Amino acid sequence: MIARALRDAGMEVIYTGLRQTPEQIINAALQEDVDAIGLSILSGAHMHLFPRIIELKQEKKLDDVMVFAGGIIPDHDIPKLKEIGVAEIFPPGSSLEEIVEFVRTHVKKQY
Amino acid sequence: MKVAEQDAKKPFVREFTTISGYPVREIYTPADLTGFDFQRDLGEPGEFPFTRGVYKNMYRGRLWTMRQFAGFGAAEDTNLRFKYLLKQGQTGLSVAFDYPTLFGYDSDSPEAYGEVGRCGVAIDSLADMEALFDGIRLDQVTTSMTTNAPAAVIWAMYLATAEKQGAAWKDLSGTIQNDILKEYIAQKTFIYPPRPSMRIITDIMAFASRHVPRWNTISISGYHIREAGATAIQELAFTLRDGIEYAEYGVRAGLDVDEFAPRLSFFFDVHNDFFEEIAKLRAARRIWSRVMKDRFHARDARSLLCRIHCQTAGVSLTARQPYNNVVRVTLQALAAVLGGTQSLHTNSLDETLALPTEKSVTIALRTQQIIAHESGVANTIDPLGGSYFVETLTNEMETAADTYFERIDAMGGMVPAIERGYPQREIQESSYQFSRAVERKEKIIVGVNEFITEEPPPVDILVIDEAVYQRQCDKLRKLRAERDGALVEQNLSALKRAAEGTDNLMPHILDCVRSYATLGEICDAMRVVYGEYQEPSIF
Numbered sequence: 001m002i003a004r005a006l007r008d009a010g011m012e013v014i015y016t017g018l019r020q021t022p023e024q025i026i027n028a029a030l031q032e033d034v035d036a037i038g039l040s041i042l043s044g045a046h047m048h049l050f051p052r053i054i055e056l057k058q059e060k061k062l063d064d065v066m067v068f069a070g071g072i073i074p075d076h077d078i079p080k081l082k083e084i085g086v087a088e089i090f091p092p093g094s095s096l097e098e099i100v101e102f103v104r105t106h107v108k109k110q111y
Numbered sequence: 112m113k114v115a116e117q118d119a120k121k122p123f124v125r126e127f128t129t130i131s132g133y134p135v136r137e138i139y140t141p142a143d144l145t146g147f148d149f150q151r152d153l154g155e156p157g158e159f160p161f162t163r164g165v166y167k168n169m170y171r172g173r174l175w176t177m178r179q180f181a182g183f184g185a186a187e188d189t190n191l192r193f194k195y196l197l198k199q200g201q202t203g204l205s206v207a208f209d210y211p212t213l214f215g216y217d218s219d220s221p222e223a224y225g226e227v228g229r230c231g232v233a234i235d236s237l238a239d240m241e242a243l244f245d246g247i248r249l250d251q252v253t254t255s256m257t258t259n260a261p262a263a264v265i266w267a268m269y270l271a272t273a274e275k276q277g278a279a280w281k282d283l284s285g286t287i288q289n290d291i292l293k294e295y296i297a298q299k300t301f302i303y304p305p306r307p308s309m310r311i312i313t314d315i316m317a318f319a320s321r322h323v324p325r326w327n328t329i330s331i332s333g334y335h336i337r338e339a340g341a342t343a344i345q346e347l348a349f350t351l352r353d354g355i356e357y358a359e360y361g362v363r364a365g366l367d368v369d370e371f372a373p374r375l376s377f378f379f380d381v382h383n384d385f386f387e388e389i390a391k392l393r394a395a396r397r398i399w400s401r402v403m404k405d406r407f408h409a410r411d412a413r414s415l416l417c418r419i420h421c422q423t424a425g426v427s428l429t430a431r432q433p434y435n436n437v438v439r440v441t442l443q444a445l446a447a448v449l450g451g452t453q454s455l456h457t458n459s460l461d462e463t464l465a466l467p468t469e470k471s472v473t474i475a476l477r478t479q480q481i482i483a484h485e486s487g488v489a490n491t492i493d494p495l496g497g498s499y500f501v502e503t504l505t506n507e508m509e510t511a512a513d514t515y516f517e518r519i520d521a522m523g524g525m526v527p528a529i530e531r532g533y534p535q536r537e538i539q540e541s542s543y544q545f546s547r548a549v550e551r552k553e554k555i556i557v558g559v560n561e562f563i564t565e566e567p568p569p570v571d572i573l574v575i576d577e578a579v580y581q582r583q584c585d586k587l588r589k590l591r592a593e594r595d596g597a598l599v600e601q602n603l604s605a606l607k608r609a610a611e612g613t614d615n616l617m618p619h620i621l622d623c624v625r626s627y628a629t630l631g632e633i634c635d636a637m638r639v640v641y642g643e644y645q646e647p648s649i650f
Contacts, residue, residue: 001340004543015648018299019214021222043210044465044575048225074464074572092430092463093559095550 002038002070005096006103022052030060035107039069046073046081054085066106070094130384130554131342132544133507139499147502152397156492159404161396162505163493164451165416170489176454177479178255180422182207182232183466184579186242189232193247195469199476203454204285205255206243207231208265213300215261215634218583228579230466231257235587236629240268241275250278254285255330255420255454260302262289263311263616264633267624270323286327286376286420289315292353295529295646297538298335302634305526307641311616312357313364316371318617327376329357330420336534337380338426340542343391344508346380348515349525349534351398355516356525358407368407372414381443381450382424388443389495390504392419392450398509421447422456428463432558432566436460441478448482449495455479465572532647587629594627602626603636610640 003015014032016025029037037057041049050069057065069081070090078089087106090099127135136143154160157167166172179201181192193204209231211223217235218227227233234240244254249272258265266287273283291308294301301308312329319328333341333350341349354375361371377395381388399417403409423443428436437460444457457475459467467475483489495501522528529535548554555561606619616637623633 001539001542001546004539005546017646017648019210019222021224042230043226044229045210045225052225072463072465096546097550 002040002096002099005100006038009100009104011103022049022056025053026056026060026062029057029062029065034065036066036068036103038103039067039071041069041071041073044072046071047077050081050086051084057085066103068099068102068106070099126553129343129387130382130545131344131387131541132548133342133344133387139503141499143499143503144506147506152502152506153496159415160400161416162393163496165396165418165453169451169492170448170483171492174483174489175448175452175479176203176253177201177476177483178203178205178420178454178456179472179476180205180207180255180257180456181472182209183230183573184228184232184576185582186232186234186239187245188228188576188579190243190245190247192469193243196472196476197247197252199473200480201476203253203255204247205456206257208256208258209233210300212265212630213258213260215264215302215630215638217587217629217631218580219587220631227583229575233579233583234265234268234630235583236590236627237268237271237624238586238590238627240265240272244272244276248278249273249276250282252285255288256286257288259288259291259294259298259300260308261630261634262287263315263620264624264630266315266326267617267620268630271621271624280323281325283323284325286330287315288330288332288378290329290332290353290378292356292525292529293332293335293350295644296336296349296353296534297339297341299646301644301646303637303641304644305529307610307637308644309356309360309526310364311637313360313366314616316357316361316374317364317366318615319374320366320370324374326374327418328371328374330376330378331357332378334378334380334422336538337382337424339538340426340545341538342541343382343384343387344511345515345534345537345541347391347395347398347508348512349538350377350379351395351402351512352516352519352525354399355402355406358403359524362407368403368409369411369414372403372407372409373411373416376418376420376453378420378422379452380424380426381421381447381452383427383439383443385442385446386495386501386504388446389450390501390508392421392447392452393493393496393501393505394508394512395419396451397505398512419450419452420454420456421450421452423447423458425458425462428458428460429556429559430463432564433460433464435558436463437474437478440475441482444478444482445486445488448488449493451493461572466575468571468573530647590627590629598626599623599628599632603628603632606633606636607640610637 003013007013016028066087068088153162156164182189209228210226212234216222218233316328319326331354333346336349337346396417400415403415423440440457447455457478459471459475461471519528602623609619
């Protein structure tokens with residue numbers, strides 16, 4: 001859904017599919033030379049997996065790559081995730097337009 | 112932004128449609144039911160074509176089963192929740208497994224990191240299954256287990272637990288979801304490619320018919336299809352077409368249709384659109400009985416029954432103003448009951464935020480009890496039968512489902528249709544259209560795109576004990592050290608050989624389970640033979 005909305009907004013989207021490990025996500029980001037990584041998680045494991053992804057991103061020196069996320073993420077976890085470097089969290093009920101607009105204005109390269 | 116531009120050009124017209132976008136007329140009259148034949152189209156409850164219900168006396172004989180899906184943390188945590196729910200008057204158990212368990216990984220595998228016990232209970236071996244049902248006699252309850260790709264292994268663990276309790280397999284009753292087709296279509300917790308997965312399923316059907324005759328071997332599920340964004344008609348059509356596919360594979364494997372069809376059951380979502388949902392359930396029963404009779408020539412009356420479990424629509428719950436969810440769930444549950452469901456799970460108000468707390472799950476259960484005991488709707492069978500609107504909608508849904516059947520038949524069946532991404536694409540399109548309709552406010556969601564108030568999140572949510580992961584890993588280490596390693600190896604090798612050949616896999620899986628091979632080890636033995644499914648990317 002998000003992938004399609006971003007694509008329809010004129011962006012190139014690489015959808016890696018479901019249930020990727022942090023390592024697989026960062027490798028895909030490296031290989032495809034992306035500007036942003038969008039993560040979606042519903043299981044409640046975000047406080048484990050997001051820090052790992054940010055850590056790997058830093059290891060690989062992907063400093064210009066923005067990470068944003070959505071899913072079932074309780075409010076009290078949001079400040080902690082932003083602190084470690086997740087640019088924005090979109091909770092359930094966020095609109096597609098809001099997400100598209102955020103990505104458009106926050107990637108480093110402008111198109 | 113192509114879509115937005117198109118949208119801007121479109122003049123806004125108020126349309127009267129169901130939540131699925133299906134047009135609804137101003138009024139329905141006898142003219143809408145020209146040619147309607149009571150005996151042919153409705154019949155008596157408990158009689159062909161079962162539109163009014165699968166049983167003769169329906170809820171006057173026995174109320175639907177109130178079955179709340181539960182699972183979190185370690186087996187011991189979920190065992191306590193089960194005992195609590197049984198004490199509150201719940202009449203059946205329903206197990207939610209965590210992601211690693213659904214994907215056939217052990218808790219200490221790298222793929223399981225961060226996910227252990229989080230959105231379901233962690234089950235790694237027979238030892239966990241024994242703990243899950245400690246103090247609960249398996250011949251005294253009915254248990255539904257939401258497991259698909261590794262269903263054969265989880266079921267084998269359940270059967271082995273029953274053995275240990277001294278309960279006879281013939282007295283066991285329950286359900287494994289075991290519906291792999293909807294995994295490829297919507298839910299995505301698959302392991303192996305479709306064709307070997309279908310072989311595992313036919314092995315389960317054959318084994319159950321001989322050894323565990325009261326077990327429901329597949330719960331053919333529209334729930335996940337709907338939750339992924341399908342319309343009510345797509346949910347109905349794809350689910351029943353999946354059912355046809357299983358029946359065809361069963362027959363092709365040499366089973367008599369009446370050997371396995373009575374043990375197939377169905378699982379539908381109940382969404383917000385009240386009459387559409389009622390019509391969907393009525394149509395499902397009529398279509399299935401006609402399919403079993405005309406297409407499969409079933410002779411046993413039980414083969415014709417579309418027995419239904421319903422769950423209220425998780426996707427309809429809102430994180431904003433979460434107490435409104437109690438009202439949504441009430442309406443949805445009422446639709447399920449008026450639609451004649453056999454069992455029901457009502458969602459809890461906090462489920463868009465986390466797994467439900469004991470308090471919220473109790474409200475959800477009480478909702479069913481109020482409908483059952485206070486509203487009076489269970490006093491008479493199919494009270495909406497004969498409504499011009501509901502009968503017309505039921506007829507139209509049947510016709511629309513038939514059109515999908517023809518299209519999928521022309522592709523060679525559901526497996527080829529899935530391989531070319533057909534149902535996936537159909538659902539994605541519907542889901543996208545619905546999101547756009549919500550953004551344009553053509554569809555109103557109270558508290559989300561209309562009647563918005565800013566309020567702090569008012570509910571306490573369930574927090575999963577972070578120690579579960581370590582405990583599961585410790586248990587696994589101890590298990591691997593203490594079991595008979597040579598016996599495990601021998602059983603896993605035998606399973607691999609069976610997977611390469613044509614032997615029924617169930618006895619081999621049971622041997623592995625009894626020797627305390629882990630879920631991950633057993634699934635790996637089959638991964639080596641069958642490979643893992645890589646889904647084609649479509650969006």
